Amino acid sequence: MRSKLFVPCSRPEFFAKAIDGAADALSFDLEDSVPPAEKPAARARLAAFLCSDQAMASAKRLIVRVNALDTPFFADDLAALAGLRVDLINLPKADTPDIVRAAAAQIDALPLAAGLLVTIETAAALADAAAVAAAHPRVAGLQVGLNDLFAPLGIDRADPRHVHAALWPIRLAAGRAGCFAYDGAWPDLADDTGFRIEAELARSLGYIGKSCIHPRQIAIANAVFDRGAELDRARRLVAAATAAEAQGKGAFVFDGAMVDAPAINAARAILRRAGDTA
Ligand SMILES: CC(C)(COP(=O)(O)OP(=O)(O)OC[C@H]1O[C@@H](n2cnc3c(N)ncnc32)[C@H](O)[C@@H]1OP(=O)(O)O)[C@@H](O)C(=O)NCCC(=O)NCCSC(=O)C[C@H](O)C(=O)O
Numbered sequence: 001m002r003s004k005l006f007v008p009c010s011r012p013e014f015f016a017k018a019i020d021g022a023a024d025a026l027s028f029d030l031e032d033s034v035p036p037a038e039k040p041a042a043r044a045r046l047a048a049f050l051c052s053d054q055a056m057a058s059a060k061r062l063i064v065r066v067n068a069l070d071t072p073f074f075a076d077d078l079a080a081l082a083g084l085r086v087d088l089i090n091l092p093k094a095d096t097p098d099i100v101r102a103a104a105a106q107i108d109a110l111p112l113a114a115g116l117l118v119t120i121e122t123a124a125a126l127a128d129a130a131a132v133a134a135a136h137p138r139v140a141g142l143q144v145g146l147n148d149l150f151a152p153l154g155i156d157r158a159d160p161r162h163v164h165a166a167l168w169p170i171r172l173a174a175g176r177a178g179c180f181a182y183d184g185a186w187p188d189l190a191d192d193t194g195f196r197i198e199a200e201l202a203r204s205l206g207y208i209g210k211s212c213i214h215p216r217q218i219a220i221a222n223a224v225f226d227r228g229a230e231l232d233r234a235r236r237l238v239a240a241a242t243a244a245e246a247q248g249k250g251a252f253v254f255d256g257a258m259v260d261a262p263a264i265n266a267a268r269a270i271l272r273r274a275g276d277t278a
Pocket residue numbers: 005006007008011013014015017018029032033121144145146147148149184185213214215
């Protein structure tokens with residue numbers, strides 16, 4: 001899931017283009033990009049699209065961002081998804097573990113196999129990110145939401161130190177809970193360089209992909225989060241570790257650097273995540 005394109009459900013003309021495009025995942029949005037009066041029609045359009053042959057046959061991960069639990073829209077959003085193919089439900093404004101558990105309980109009551117992608121986008125959620133990540137087995141990932149997080153606090157997103165300060169605890173919280181961390185959206189459509197800088201920072205922290213709000217951002221995310229070289233290195237390292245072990249060595253030199261158990265375990269974890277048993 002190197003890239004994930006947000007698709008407002010009030011813009012049905014985007015749907016076909018999005019499903020035919022290059023994003024690894026689509027995040028159909030019922031939240032902030034859909035005005036309140038449009039929500040019922042947006043839900044109905046989304047439900048119809050998710051039943052279509054195009055959506056059912058798609059190899060993309062299909063995600064739906066619902067409205068927050070404390071809004072009058074949440075229950076209707078979930079009800080519209082019952083029985084449909086949804087891989088992840090993106091839960092915004094999930095400030096506490098109790099909110100995650102309450103949302104998960106409502107999903108449990110429906111025929112809906114989706115996991116939860118929880119957006120950390122308030123000071124409260126950031127402060128409690130580890131507990132939020134561990135709140136329920138449905139939580140598959142944490143996503144950062146820097147627009148909502150920074151705006152009310154007057155934090156300048158142009159300063160990468162501030163972005164790093166937010167991404168770091170979310171990555172640790174996700175890692176501790178055994179789920180993935182996912183980067184948020186970059187709003188300046190004309191600034192590909194800004195998008196890339198944030199994506200590279202997230203990648204270097206172990207995030208698995210970045211949210212896109214426009215098709216032009218997808219190729220950058222796919223390139224930054226491409227795992228080809230990392231997988232290749234992990235395969236070579238595990239093979240070298242097996243050979244070293246046969247010689248009774250736990251530490252050895254690989255590509256000019258000493259490696260031992262932590263690096264070998266990390267390489268094995270990369271292969272496991274990729275479904276690679278080599
Ligand atoms: C940002 C947009 C409103 C721009 O829309 P528009 O001006 O209509 O785009 P273009 O004319 O440049 O479109 C060019 C072609 O690309 C297609 N297109 C554009 N956007 C999308 C899309 N999102 N999905 C699929 N296809 C798209 C157009 O149809 C054109 O195609 P063609 O005619 O064939 O050339 C718009 O891009 C948009 O609405 N983006 C998503 C907005 C959104 O979902 N926002 C919510 C997520 S942001 C977030 O989550 C922040 C977070 O919560 C936080 O707190 O940080």
